Amino acid sequence: MIFIDNNGHTDPRLNLALEEYVLRNFSPTQDYLMFYINEPSIIIGRNQNTLEEINHQYVEDHNIHVVRRISGGGAVYHDFGNLNFSFITKHDGTRLSNFEKFTAPVIRVLRNLGLDAALKGRNDIQVVEKKISGTAQFSTGKRMVSHGTLLYDTDLGEVVNALNVKMSKIQSKGHKSVRSRVANISDYLERSLSIEDFRKLLLEGLYEGNEPFEEYRLTAEEWQGVRELKQEKYDTWDWNYGRSPRFNIQRTKRFPLGEVDLRIFVEKGRIKDFKIYGDFFGKEPLEDLEKLFLGIRYIKEDISSVLQEIYITPYFGSLPKNDFIDLIYGEDEEGVKI
Known part of the structure; x- marks a missing residue:
């Protein structure tokens, strides 16, 4: 297995x-391992x-990447206290959904550090019934990636804040995240380690008993290819938001009118589609207002x-315009998900 150095980049995209x-x-015949740490995202x-997974206003206010x-699975929060690992291997028809195979070496290292770690459920690593890692997989048919998070010293309060969805009455066909009780690995260690030291121990432990691993650094041409993929895909609204499954939203509020x-x-x-109902008294036909929203992106900026x-008074x-905008795309205290 070859370890790929990401040059310390923290941009999640x-x-x-x-x-x-x-x-x-x-x-296609070689196996690879990567580690990376992301900025808050x-x-x-x-x-x-x-939109169903994030606290959009909080994310915007705190400059959190989305x-x-x-790969499939649920939404996760990353910050500088979270170490991500990725195994990139061949897909032989039996490895996909075999999370035990890829989490086993990680669990072995954690146990060597004194943690009573174990794979629980389908794809979570837990210590004392608390989740410290989640994993996911994706396959191209011949190749696959098995990657996961390791909550080492993450700000768990931010996990709740960033994923505390307040957008009420969304009915979607998307796969919703299941929130679990989480904990940091550092809370269970007998000695204090920086995340860099933890990363080093993990890397050494993953290769324990094997031949010395080879480290690879991308060429300038390869990095250019990575940046082009980032620009064409991971930087775009279409990928990060536009690929969301179709969904219906009902937003209702009583105003003085x-x-x-x-x-x-x-x-x-x-x-x-955009429809307005209510018991207010207006002069102009609502159809003229409704059709203005058709085809636009469902983001506050476009609205x-x-x-x-x-x-809008006619x-x-x-009705103050800002109140109407907040009703179309705002957050309230109902439907809070943690």
Whole structure:
């Protein structure tokens, strides 16, 4: 197995692009191992509805990256206290969904460090009934990636804040995350280690009893290929948000002028249908307002842009425009998921 050095990059978009580039372009007969640490970010599973998994306002306010990965599973939070590992190997028809095979060497190292670690459920590593690692897989048919997180010294409060979804009444076909009780590996160690020291021990432990491992550094040309993949895919709204499964949203609120009830249908991140109901008194036909939203991205920026030059009082009465925008794309205290 060859260890690939990621040059200490912490941009999650670049690290995920590097992982996919190695999967699709490196030798099909060789196995590879990668480690990487990401800046604060939420990594979304391939089949998830991004908006249903994140606290969007909190993510924006705190400059947290939101990036979709190529593998399935649930959304996870990364920061500088989280170490990510990735095995890139051949796919022989039996390895996919065999999480035990790829977590076993990691569990062995953790046990050598004094942790009572074990694989629980399908793909989680736990210590004392608390999750310290989650894993996921993806296959191209001939090659596969098995990657996972290791919560070493993560800010667990941020895990709750960033993934505490407040968008109410979303009905989606996306695969929703299941929140588990989590803990940091550092809490169980008998001696204090930096995440860099932990990474070194893990790397040495993974190769214990084997031939000395080979370390590989990408060429300038290969890094250029990685950056092009990042730009074309992982930097784009279409990949990170637009690939979300179709979903329906109902947003209802009572204002002094009456109740406003919105029904919004979103597909691939864009509004396909938009209907307004309620017991308010307006003069202009709502159809004229509704059609303005068709085809736009379901993000606050685009919604605000549509309404920038629109005077909405004739449609509703005295309704502040910002209140209407917040109703279309805002957050409330209902439907909180942790």
